[in-house]
Amino acid sequence: MQTQKAQKIDLSVDYPCPCHRRGNLTPIALTEAFGCNRCQRIFVVQESGYVIEELSTNYPYKKAWRWTGNQWSTAHSGLGxxxxxxxxxxxxxxxxxxxxxxxxxxxxxxxxxxxxxxxxxxxxxxxxxxxxxxx
Ligand SMILES: [Zn+2]
Incomplete structure (x- = not known):
């Protein structure tokens, strides 16, 4: 269990990709989203900036993560x-x-x-x- 408090995601900061450790998330201009330079996935910032959710057509299960300061921890979202x-x-x-x-x-x-x-x-x-x- 993650006990670290989730931190607000800053759209001007580069984060590591939650799927690939070597991937980097870079903010996509004019959107509340990040793109990964390795796996080409798009992650949308949700829940007032505390969660990123993988942009996916794979319903009902969507992957989501919280930022704990130095790493991503899996967050359950919706019908998770x-x-x-x-x-x-x-x-x-x-x-x-x-x-x-x-x-x-x-x-x-x-x-x-x-x-x-x-x-x-x-x-x-x-x-x-x-x-x-x-x-
Ligand atoms: Zn990635």
């Missing part, structure tokens, strides 16, 4: 890591139910077949989501 397993279980349940009720097979209309097919498909979807979120 804490809610990820719950979110995945809910998605799994919804997709499973949807597939069970909508799957039609010309070969077999048995409930068992539909249940197994739905289970496999929803498991694959959740696995893909989980892998995407865990990068």
């Amino acid at each position: 890591r804490a809610y990820l397993p719950l979110t995945l279980i809910i998605i799994f349940g919804v997709v499973f139910l949807l597939l069970v009720t909508t799957l039609q097979s010309p070969l077999s209309s048995s409930m068992t077949f539909r249940a197994i097919a739905a289970l496999v498909l929803s498991a694959m979807l959740v696995l893909m989501l989980w892998l995407a979120c865990r990068r």
Whole structure:
């Protein structure tokens, strides 16, 4: 656990990149954002300047960090890591139910077949989501 107090992020200062130790974050002019010169990621300053959040299309999980004075510490933001397993279980349940009720097979209309097919498909979807979120 990080006990160091988070410090306000200064947009005129260069910080190390939270993803790559050798990367440097440089402020992007006229925005409240930093860009990394190594991994080309964009980090937006959030929460009144105490948190940077990776600009990403990878919802619902977005990475965020707090500056403790000499290093970044992971911050949970929004539907962060804490809610990820719950979110995945809910998605799994919804997709499973949807597939069970909508799957039609010309070969077999048995409930068992539909249940197994739905289970496999929803498991694959959740696995893909989980892998995407865990990068
Ligand atoms: Zn970087």
